[in-house]
Amino acid sequence: IFEYNGSAIVAMVGKNCFAIASDRRLGVQLQTIATDFQRIYKIHDKLFIGLAGLATDAQTLYQKLVFRHKLYQLREERDMKPQTFASLVSALLYEKRFGPFFCQPVIAGLGDEDKPFICTMDSIGAKELAKDFVVAGTASESLYGACEAMFKPDMEAEELFETISQALLSSVDRDCLSGWGGHVYVVTATEVTERILKGRMD
């Protein structure tokens, strides 16, 4: 069921910044029906979540999360920390343990003192924190390989953008179900840079 729509999401940590990238294809098995599908959503200025897997579950889950986050903002009068948000997503997914959402989230954010935080989960909420990179989606196996080779610790924003884009584009080229360009967000303490990449249109 993860291979119904196709997706590829990767997040990487740099020096006081992080980058999260996804492909842009939406398909129904082998037929492409959209080439500008958004998989990465903004929760607040310094917290992004990318949702891989079944597109309908991704959108529903995103709406539930935005709802919970807005309630949190009203009660606490501040934004959620990424670690707290990850626990929230994990709890929401585990609640549906025996009838899960077919969705794999990738969470990336800047925590206290702008320390980057990334994590991914499987479809029932098993958190997997990493210090370097996390991947999700149909292209995840190629992404693991590409990121493992191309990643260096403590990269600056420009170099991080270049690395994550190259890793994403080379991995989706090896996967039929994802591709048609890329969508990259690079977040530092002072700005959010959103870029759309040109890739192979097949």
Next chain:
Amino acid sequence: MSKAAVDVPMKGGFSFDLCRRNEMLSKKGVQPPSFLKTGTTIVGLIFQDGVILGADTRATEGPIVADKNCEKIHYMAPNIYCCGAGTAADTEAVTDMVSSQLQLHRYHTGRESRVVTALTLLKSHLFSYQGYVQAALVLGGVDVTGPHLHTIYPHGSTDTLPFATMGSGSLAAMAVFESKYHEGLTRDGGVRLVTEAICSGIFNDLGSGSNVDVCVITKGQTEYLRNHQLPNPRTYINEKGYAFSKKTEVLLTKITPLKEMVEVIEGDAMEE
């Protein structure tokens, strides 16, 4: 639906509302998603002053290693730790839940938690889900009655043992324990034996790998030795790294400067 506003589930527990849809999807031939498993080697043993727990650090998703350095020794109470094998989400959720129940119990009674309390809470939860919550646990701790070590199986049965292993690498680790365990081990001897058992699981079992985590629990003191041994360092690191001569083609760039958060210091507090 008029109930839509009350979507926030305060009651806790599992919600089954997507089950019918998922069953319909699987009848149409769509496979359910695979979960993150911790095909694992986890061990525990009792030595003269307390309990030592050990675990490897690999988390697998099918044949792929999803996490090379995950934590499998979970905190339950200051004097009780629990290693988990099976489905990663289940072990994490079940140990977190029982850990908070133990904390509440500590506040209620004002006493240090006992290992049998954690044991009963875990086994009754697992039994009530008849093995569907796939968590196989090694629970160890030191309380007023002394050191205890228990294993808990996914269906809810438990064993109380002087040394125990669980997970896919349990046979490899048990072989080491059966040949070298004896009563009255010292702390260093115990840590060495546990490390040897985990290493035998790491090298001989495909579902276990990466590093060794050890946790030593004695009366009044707990030491969590995260990544106690790293027998698999990364070889063949390319010093230069990758230099991308051909830059990626960017179609569109949008830069949003982040505004400074405005701190509201003055003002009335909200009335509850």
